[in-house]
Structures are given as C-alpha cells and as structure tokens.
Amino acid sequence: xxxxxxxxxxxxxxxxxxxxxxxxxxxxxxxxxxxxxxxxxxxxxxxxxxxxxxxxxxxxxxxxxxxxxxxxxxxxxxxxxxxxxxxxxxxxxxxxxxxxxxxxxxxxxxxxxxxxxxxxxxxxxxxxxxxxxxxxxxxxxxxxxxxxxxxxxxxxxxxxxxxxxxxxxxxxxxxxxxxxxxxxxxxxxxxxxxxxxxxxxxxxxxxxxxxxxxxxxxxxxxxxxxxxxxxxxxxxxxxxxxxxxxxxxxxxxxxxxxxxxxxxxxxxxxxxxxxxxxxxxxxxxxxxxxxxxxxxxxxxxxxxxxxxxxxxxxxxxxxxx
Amino acid sequence: xxxxxxxxxxxxxxxxxxxxxxxxxxxxxxxxxxxxxxxxxxxxxxxxxxxxxxxxxxxxxxxxxxxxxxxxxxxxxxxxxxxxxxxxxxxxxxxxxxxxxxxxxxxxxxxxxxxxxxxxxxxxxxxxxxxxxxxxxxxxxxxxxxxxxxxxxxxxxxxxxxxxxxxxxxxxxxxxxxxxxxxxxxxxxxxxxxxxxxxxxxxxxxxxxxxxxxxxxxxxxxxxxxxxxxxxxxxxxxxxxxxxxxxxxxxxxxxxxxxxxxxxxxxxxxxxxxxxxxxxxxxxxxxxxxxxxxxxxxxxxxxxxxxx
Numbered sequence: 001x002x003x004x005x006x007x008x009x010x011x012x013x014x015x016x017x018x019x020x021x022x023x024x025x026x027x028x029x030x031x032x033x034x035x036x037x038x039x040x041x042x043x044x045x046x047x048x049x050x051x052x053x054x055x056x057x058x059x060x061x062x063x064x065x066x067x068x069x070x071x072x073x074x075x076x077x078x079x080x081x082x083x084x085x086x087x088x089x090x091x092x093x094x095x096x097x098x099x100x101x102x103x104x105x106x107x108x109x110x111x112x113x114x115x116x117x118x119x120x121x122x123x124x125x126x127x128x129x130x131x132x133x134x135x136x137x138x139x140x141x142x143x144x145x146x147x148x149x150x151x152x153x154x155x156x157x158x159x160x161x162x163x164x165x166x167x168x169x170x171x172x173x174x175x176x177x178x179x180x181x182x183x184x185x186x187x188x189x190x191x192x193x194x195x196x197x198x199x200x201x202x203x204x205x206x207x208x209x210x211x212x213x214x215x216x217x218x219x220x221x222x223x224x225x226x227x228x229x230x231x232x233x234x235x236x237x238x239x240x241x242x243x244x245x246x247x248x249x250x251x252x253x254x255x256x257x258x259x260x261x262x263x264x265x266x267x268x269x270x271x272x273x274x275x276x277x278x279x280x281x282x283x284x285x286x287x288x289x290x291x292x293x294x295x296x297x298x299x300x301x302x303x304x305x306x307x308x309x310x311x312x313x314x315x316x317x318x319x320x321x
Numbered sequence: 322x323x324x325x326x327x328x329x330x331x332x333x334x335x336x337x338x339x340x341x342x343x344x345x346x347x348x349x350x351x352x353x354x355x356x357x358x359x360x361x362x363x364x365x366x367x368x369x370x371x372x373x374x375x376x377x378x379x380x381x382x383x384x385x386x387x388x389x390x391x392x393x394x395x396x397x398x399x400x401x402x403x404x405x406x407x408x409x410x411x412x413x414x415x416x417x418x419x420x421x422x423x424x425x426x427x428x429x430x431x432x433x434x435x436x437x438x439x440x441x442x443x444x445x446x447x448x449x450x451x452x453x454x455x456x457x458x459x460x461x462x463x464x465x466x467x468x469x470x471x472x473x474x475x476x477x478x479x480x481x482x483x484x485x486x487x488x489x490x491x492x493x494x495x496x497x498x499x500x501x502x503x504x505x506x507x508x509x510x511x512x513x514x515x516x517x518x519x520x521x522x523x524x525x526x527x528x529x530x531x532x533x534x535x536x537x538x539x540x541x542x543x544x545x546x547x548x549x550x551x552x553x554x555x556x557x558x559x560x561x562x563x564x565x566x567x568x569x570x571x572x573x574x575x576x577x578x579x580x581x582x583x584x585x586x587x588x589x590x591x592x593x594x595x596x597x598x599x600x601x602x603x604x605x606x607x608x609x610x611x612x613x614x615x616x617x618x619x620x621x622x623x624x625x626x627x628x629x
Contacts, residue, residue, distance in 0.1 A: 142564050
C-alpha cells in the first residue's frame with residue numbers, strides 16, 4: 001500500500017513537471033512579455049534593460065531553470081494588470097470558485113444518484129425512459145446558454161434572483177464564503193444549477209448503466225428471495241457495487257466542473273479564478289494564465305491521486321500493483 | 322472493357338446485397354422501433370440540409386453589407402408585436418436576420434465539428450494502430466501522453482491552446498484535434514491488441530506482407546467499427562466545445578460567426594430585452610447536439626454487446 005502511494009506520488013510529480021515544461025515553452029514562443037511591461041514610448045535601451053532585468057536575454061534552458069526555481073518558491077511573477085503576485089491573485093479568488101464547485105457537486109450527486117438508481121432498476125418503465133431522454137438533453141445543452149436563459153427568466157423577467165456577483169459574504173476562519181448568508185445563497189443558486197446540469201446528466205447515466213448490470217446478478221436475486229425490502233436491495237446491495245466506476249468518472253467530472261466554472265463565472269460575474277483566467281486571456285496577462293494553469297493542474301493531479309486511493313477503501317478487491 | 326463492366330456490375334450487386342442485408346439486420350429492426358434514434362436522424366438530416374442548401378432559402382446573406390439595413394434593427398420575431406414575416410426569428414442590433422445568421426452559423430459550426438472529428442479520428446486511429454501493433458516503447462510513449470492528457474478536461478486544454486494561438490478556424494481545428502485524438506487512440510489500441518492475437522494476422526505475417534499492409538488492409542477494417550460511435554458523438558461534443566470557446570471570445574473569428582458566437586453577440590444585448598438574438602441560436606445548438614446524441618446513444622447501445 002505504502003509502496004503504491006509512493007509510486008503514484010512519483011507519477012504525480014512527473015506529470016506536474018511535464019506540465020510545467022509544456023506551459024513554459026509554449027508561453028515563451030508566443031509574444032514578447034517585455035513589450036507588455038515597458039511604457040509605449042520606451043526607447044530601445046529601456047527595452048533591453050527590462051529584458052536583462054527579467055532574465056529574458058538568457059538561453060531558454062536557463063530561463064526555464066529560473067522559472068522552475070521561482071515556481072518552487074511559489075513565485076510566478078507579477079500580473080501585468082494588477083501589479084501584484086499572480087499566484088496570490090489566484091489563491092485569493094479560489095474560495096469563490098470552490099464554493100461554487102462544491103455546491104454544484106452536491107446538487108448533482110443528490111439528484112443524479114437516486115434518479116440513476118431508479119432508471120437502472122426499472123429500465124422498461126416509461127418514467128425511466130423519460131429520465132434518460134432528459135439526461136441526454138442535459139448533455140446536449142450548451143452550458144453558457146443555459147446560464148443566460150436562467151438569468152433572463154429569473155433575473156430579468158421575474159426579477160426573483162440576482163444576476164451577478166456573490167452577494168453578502170461572511171468570513172469564517174479566513175475563508176470568505178457567501179453560502180452562509182441568505183443573500184449570498186440566493187446569488188449562488190443560479191450559477192450552481194447551471195454548472196451542475198452536465199455532470200448531473202453524466203453521473204445519472206453512469207449510475208444507471210452500472211445498476212442495469214448489477215441488477216442481473218445472483219446476489220440481487222438472492223436478496224429478493226430472502227425478502228429484503230426493495231429500498232435495501234437498491235441502495236445497500238446494488239448501489240455499493242455501482243459506485244466504483246461512478247467515483248472514477250466523478251474525479252474527471254470535478255475537473256470538468258472546475259473547467260466549466262470559467263464559463264459560469266464569466267456569465268454571472270462571479271469573482272472566482274475562472275473569471276480571472278478569461279479576463280487575463282483577454283488582457284494577455286501572461287503570468288496570471290501561467291499561474292492559473294499550474295495551480296489547476298496541481299488540483300487535478302491531486303484529485304486523480306485521491307480518486308485512485310479511494311478505490312481501495314471502497315473495493316478491497318482491487319489489486320494495487 | 323468488359324472486365325471493367327463486370328467489376329462495376331458486381332460492385333453494385335454487392336452494394337445491393339449489403340443494403341438488403343442491412344435491412345434485415347437486428348440493428349435496423351431495433352432502429353425502426355426506437356423513436357429517439359429516428360428523431361435524431363431526422364434532426365441531423367435537417368441540419369445537414371440547412372447547412373448545404375439553407376443559404377439559398379433564407380431572405381438575406383447576413384455578411385453581405387448591401388443586404389442588411391440598420392433600419393431593420395431590433396425587430397422581434399414574426400409572431401410578436403411589430404414582428405415582420407420576412408424576419409421570422411427577428412433581427413439583431415445591426416438589422417441582420419436571426420434565422421439567416423443561424424443558417425450561416427450552422428455551416429461554420431458543423432464544418433468545424435465534422436472536420437475536427439475527421440482529423441482526430443485519422444490521427445488517433447493511426448496512433449492507436451501503431452501503439453497496439455508494435456507495442457514496446459512507442460506504445461508506452463503514446464499511451465503516457467494520452468494518460469496525462471486525459472487527466473485534464475478537454476475544454477480547458479482547448480481553451481489554453483486557443484488563448485495562445487488566437488482565434489481562427491484553422492487554430493480551432495488544431496486545438497480540437499489535439500484534444501480529440503486520445504479517445505480513438507485508446508479504443509483502437511485496445512481493439513488492435515485483441516485482433517493481433519487472431520490467426521488470420523499470423524497467416525498474413527507468414528505470407529510476409531509488410532507491416533503497413535497488415536495494419537491498414539487487415540487490422541484497420543476490423544477495428545474500425547469501434548470508432549464509429551465515438552466519431553458520431555464527438556461531432557456533437559466538438560460543436561459544443563467550439564460554441565463554448567467562441568462564447569468566451571477565443572473561438573471562430575468575428576467575420577465567420579458560428580452558432581456559439583451568435584449566442585455571445587446576443588448575450589451583449591440580452592439585458593436590454595433583445596432575448597431572441599441569443600435564445601434562438603442557442604436553441605439550434607441544443608437541437609443539433611441533441612439529435613447527434615440521440616442517434617449516437619442508440620448506436621452505442623446496439624454496438625456494445627455487453628449491454629445485451
């Protein structure tokens with residue numbers, strides 16, 4: 001077990017290293033950051049001085065070394081637009097994104113799993129077929145468009161929901177959260193619903209497919225013969241065996257939700273790191289883009305690591321080698 | 322000459338046989354009874370017609386400045402008050418007919434979805450064949466790259482590529498191909514591994530056929546079916562990805578708006594009450610992708626023997 005953890009850990013570092021190489025080299029071939037920093041009327045001498053100061057006159061490999069050294073100290077340069085540490089900007093906005101992401105995940109789990117169990121246990125019923133068609137529609141919906149329609153219906157027409165921002169925020173142990181205030185919760189609902197639709201549909205379909213396979217097996221027939229309650233059979237005997245593929249995909253889904261949070265945050269002007277990314281792309285604020293990519297890669301890699309570890313706790317049959 | 326004729330004749334007889342075989346197959350039998358699959362096919366055909374002959378039927382070319390008039394701006398759909406029959410779904414802030422814009426936008430969206438799929442399919446299939454057939458170092462290299470890539474969401478990778486390369490249809494196709502090949506490579510590699518062990522491959526190896534002939538003439542036809550479902554569904558997901566990127570401002574150029582960019586243009590005026598400029602393009606994206614997914618879903622269930 002410990003050996004496995006070390007092996008996975010090594011793999012994790014390797015992936016992050018590769019990502020840092022790709023990000024660094026791709027970024028150094030696109031545009032000259034010096035021109036973004038110096039004033040528009042700078043003389044050639046000033047430009048050269050700035051270049052030397054940034055270390056950009058060095059060969060690429062040396063530059064990468066400097067980049068890596070700074071990276072390990074958590075320094076990815078200053079944002080051109082905000083004139084402060086790019087990584088700090090990202091971390092400041094992280095709680096807002098996580099709040100949104102976690103809330104959407106909760107919504108999608110609580111709706112998708114029971115519906116998926118039902119649709120998988122009774123696949124021939126008309127209601128199950130309707131659920132499946134609805135989930136297919138959920139996958140086909142353009143995410144951003146749903147957000148706009150939600151804004152148009154609930155904020156512009158009915159005027160019952162706010163259309164942008166986080167609302168009232170309270171600070172708990174250093175985290176600025178809006179979910180705990182009434183106004184903040186109101187601001188959170190529409191973006192979270194928009195963000196949860198797609199992963200809800202995917203989870204539902206996966207749960208259903210797993211349930212359909214499990215329900216054919218002997219131990220389910222045995223539980224039925226024994227006279228166990230349907231509820232016990234579905235949620236205790238069957239669901240447990242369905243959870244493994246669901247959890248695998250769920251790790252990927254969380255990654256997807258974080259990626260799609262960029263869209264949601266842009267539409268609802270939610271001040272998270274996704275909106276920061278899109279704004280920075282539009283401003284060509286390179287240090288922030290790089291910082292975002294590295295921070296998000298780190299999150300994804302950790303996420304995959306934990307998903308892999310969770311397998312063993314759920315299913316002892318899985319062989320770690 | 323006669324030889325050629327016979328060849329053509331036998332080919333047509335062959336095609337006819339295949340067709341009647343298909344009509345008697347279980348696949349077609351189930352297809353006839355699956356309303357969702359038929360609805361999906363109809364939607365796909367309608368969209369293909371719209372993209373090919375649609376421009377001939379709509380009232381204007383929204384990108385020909387001589388055909389649009391600013392006086393017609395902000396017209397609501399035909400059934401609303403002050404709507405005009407000429408502008409069935411209303412006009413945008415510059416007097417462009419929304420329906421015409423949608424028809425031209427569908428062209429761009431479908432072109433990107435289908436071309437992106439073809440590139441991904443070709444590159445992914447070749448890499449998968451090579452990885453599965455030769456094994457060893459090249460296999461582990463290709464599969465490592467695929468593994469690393471799969472731990473990041475496709476949309477995010479595409480967003481990153483587009484943010485560096487800038488908007489444009491060619492850049493978009495490159496980005497989609499770079500994220501799309503992985504799934505084919507994995508599937509085809511798995512199928513190739515299974516196929517490689519079979520006797521007929523042993524036989525052609527004994528004959529001494531060169532590797533490329535074995536790969537493309539003998540293995541490829543047998544692993545190709547596994548990619549059909551993926552390819553179908555991928556067109557839909559590419560249309561969505563492209564729409565998302567265009568919405569974020571890093572997709573198609575402003576001069577060739579896709580459905581996604583139309584939604585974005587509509588978003589800018591949504592708060593001033595021009596709801597039709599964004600609602601209808603989005604609705605068309607949904608219908609297109611829904612159609613593709615309905616058909617793809619049916620095909621996946623049919624071609625996946627595990628579910629039967």
